[in-house]
Amino acid sequence: MVRERLSVVVTRRLPEVVETRMTELFDVELRDDDRPFTREELADAMRRSDVLVPTITDNIDQALLAQAGDKLKLIANFGAGVDHIDVQTARQRGILVSNTPGVLTEDTADMTMALILAVTRRIPEGLAVMQAGTWGGWSPTAFLGGRVGGRRLGILGMGRIGQAVARRARAFGMQIHYHNRRRLHDDIEEELEATYWDSLDQMVSRMDVISVNCPHTPSTFHLMNARRLKLMKPGAVIVNTSRGEVIDENALTRMLRAGELAGAGLDVFQRGVEVNPRLRELSNVVLLPHMGSATREGRAETGEKVIINIKTFADGHRPPDLVLPSMV
Missing domain, CATH: 3.40.50.720 (NAD(P)-binding Rossmann-like Domain)
Incomplete structure (x- = not known):
C-alpha cells in the first residue's frame, strides 16, 4: 500500500x-x-x-x-x-x-564579530568616503577607531551562538564576560576563559562591548531597557544579531544621538523592517538587513x-x- x-x-x-x-x-x-x-x-x-x-x-x-x-x-x-x-x-x-x-551558529557568530570590528574600527565611514570619491589621502588623525584587543566583551546569552562569539573574540585578544540564565559548566568557562556575572547590571556597567545573543521571550523583551543602557560606559559599543525586541530601540537611539554611547551594530530591529529613521542618520551606527545567518x-x-x-x-x-x- x-x-x-x-x-x-x-x-x-x-x-x-x-x-x-x-x-x-x-x-x-x-x-x-x-x-x-x-x-x-x-x-x-x-x-x-x-x-x-x-x-x-x-x-x-x-x-x-x-x-x-x-x-x-x-x-x-x-x-x-x-x-x-x-x-x-x-x-x-x-x-x-x-x-x-x-x-546557523557559526554564521551568526561571524557576523557578530564583523559588526564589532565594523563599529569599533569605523569601517562603514571609510567605505562611504571611498565610494563617494572624496578621500583626500592618509592622515595620522583620520578615521581613528579603537583597538579590540584587550577590550572587555560582555555576552548577553551564552548559548551556542554566544559561545561561538566568545571563541572568535578570544582570538582577537578580547576579555570574555557573560550573563546567562544558567552558569556554564566549569570546563566550558575554562575553555573560553569566560567570567560569569550573576548581575546583568554590574556586567553591563563594566564592559567595553556588549553582544546581544539571547532569544526573544517575554522575559527578555527590552532586557536592555533605557535604565540598563544608561549603565553602559560612554565609550562602549553594543551589537545585536539576535532579536531586535531585546533592546529598547528608541532609548538606544536617543543615547547614540546624545553621544552617551560610542556606537552600535544592529542586524535586527524591534519593528522588523521598520527601522527607526533617526538611526540611519548616525555615522557611529552600522545597520544590516538581518544578514547574520545569510x-x-x-x-x-x-x-x-x-x-x-x-x-x-x-x-x-x-x-x-x-x-x-x-x-x-
Whole structure:
C-alpha cells in the first residue's frame, strides 16, 4: 500500500536545492515570488495543508491558529527562532511545532564579530568616503577607531551562538564576560576563559562591548531597557544579531544621538523592517538587513533540517527538533 504524500505549503522562496528535495518527497506548494504571505493567505494555507513551513516573517498567533482546520498537524519552521509562533496554542490544538537549531551558529557568530570590528574600527565611514570619491589621502588623525584587543566583551546569552562569539573574540585578544540564565559548566568557562556575572547590571556597567545573543521571550523583551543602557560606559559599543525586541530601540537611539554611547551594530530591529529613521542618520551606527545567518551553506542546512523534521513526522515519529511550550 502506497502511503499518501503529505501536503506541504512553504510560505517563502527557499534555496533551489531545498525546494527540489521537498518536491521529491512531498506534495509541496512552493512560492513563485518571495513576498510574505498576508494573514488571509496564511490562514488559507493553514486550512488546506498537513504541514506549514513558515519563516520569521510569518506571525502565527492565537487568532490565526484559531482559523486553522483539522488538517494541519505540523508547523515546520524554517529557522531556529520561534517567537513568531504561539507554540502553546498550537500544541493545545494538536499541532506540533519544529525548528532548526544549531545550523546557523557559526554564521551568526561571524557576523557578530564583523559588526564589532565594523563599529569599533569605523569601517562603514571609510567605505562611504571611498565610494563617494572624496578621500583626500592618509592622515595620522583620520578615521581613528579603537583597538579590540584587550577590550572587555560582555555576552548577553551564552548559548551556542554566544559561545561561538566568545571563541572568535578570544582570538582577537578580547576579555570574555557573560550573563546567562544558567552558569556554564566549569570546563566550558575554562575553555573560553569566560567570567560569569550573576548581575546583568554590574556586567553591563563594566564592559567595553556588549553582544546581544539571547532569544526573544517575554522575559527578555527590552532586557536592555533605557535604565540598563544608561549603565553602559560612554565609550562602549553594543551589537545585536539576535532579536531586535531585546533592546529598547528608541532609548538606544536617543543615547547614540546624545553621544552617551560610542556606537552600535544592529542586524535586527524591534519593528522588523521598520527601522527607526533617526538611526540611519548616525555615522557611529552600522545597520544590516538581518544578514547574520545569510550564507548559502546555512540556508541549505536549515532546509535539510526542515525536511528531516517533516519526513520523520510523515513516518509516524516525533520530529527531532520538536519545540515544546516549556522551551519558549
